[in-house]
Amino acid sequence: MKKTFSEEDLIKNLSLYYLNRHLKKKPMEKYHRKIDESLLHDREKYKKKSEILLLNSFMHHFPEVQFENLICESPDFIAKFNDKKIGIELTEVINHLEMKKVESCLNKIFRQAEIVLEQENTTKYRGVYFLEFHTNIKFERLEDQQEIIQCICRSIQKNKAVGCVKSIRKSVHRRNVFITHEYNMNLFDELCSEKILELIEKKNEKFPYYDTSVDECWLVIVSDMNSLASRYTFIQDREHLQEVQSPFHKIFHLENLCGNITSIK
Incomplete structure (x- = not known):
């Protein structure tokens, strides 16, 4: 492949x-x-x-x-639960739209650094590296990306933060070199309930086109806490979620780090 x-x-x-x-x-x-x-x-x-x-x-x-x-589509999965055939539609709620572009640039930078380190010595450097960067770094500027890649490589080679890298933490991995961003919880990072309600409305419009052979169709809205663009610490105006109108039989909001789940309907 x-x-x-x-x-x-x-x-x-x-x-x-x-x-x-x-x-x-x-x-x-x-x-x-x-x-x-x-x-x-x-x-x-x-x-x-x-x-x-x-x-x-x-x-x-x-x-x-x-x-x-x-492997089905519309909904994404079909499951069995309490002798019922359940369709499960999965969707991600993006909390920070402005971070999507930055995260995309970061992933490309990480992948290029991984390639450099694997070509140099995969056995020596294999592991998962969690990096935190100094503020005001412009990841999307092409002229700065090569310097950022060099700083990442030197930080991993020396096992200490270098240049634009503020901190580095390593976890064991038995195969390759994987680089990701360090998870830092912002205590005031709110997810507006309106974003969840808007997402539900969009899915409501597609509901008539889902598989009609299922007994129930559930909507699972996920905040991917491994993503800079999706993470949050609390839902603002959570009570507004109870006002939702939807043809989905059940609606849940789920965060995949600690596994907290909110039943919306």
Whole structure:
């Protein structure tokens, strides 16, 4: 398989998720094998694997759920729960739209640094590196990106922060070099309930086109806490979520770091 950046990035995301100590590994491995056995294109397989991993915390709350169709569309998955056929539509809520472009640039920078280090000595540098950067770094400026890559490589080689890198932390990984951003919780990072309600409205419009053979269709809205653009610390005006009108039988908001779940409907 030819490994383009996009596919490598998806593979990296999967590996990072596997480091999660809360991961229900046995069902995940089974579901990933089923996806691998499907006729989907490799890129679609990685996408489906990433999606099912986002539902890991959901499985902790609903351990009886058994996924039966992992490769369908509209909804994303079909599962069995309490003798009912349940369609599960998964969607991510973006909390910081302005961070999406920055995060995309960061991922490309990380991948280029990973390639440099793996070419130099994969065995010596393999692991997962969590980096924090000094403020006011312009990741999107092409003229600065090579300098940032050099600082990242030197920081990992010396095992200490260099240049634009403010801090570095390493976790064990047995195969390759993976670089990601350090998770820093901002105590005042709010997720406006209106963003969740707007997302529900968009999904409501598509509801008539979902598989009608299911007994119920659930909407699971995920805040991917491994993403700079999705993370949050609290939902502002949470009470407004109880006012939602939707044809979905159940609606949940889920964050995939600690697994907190909010039942909206």
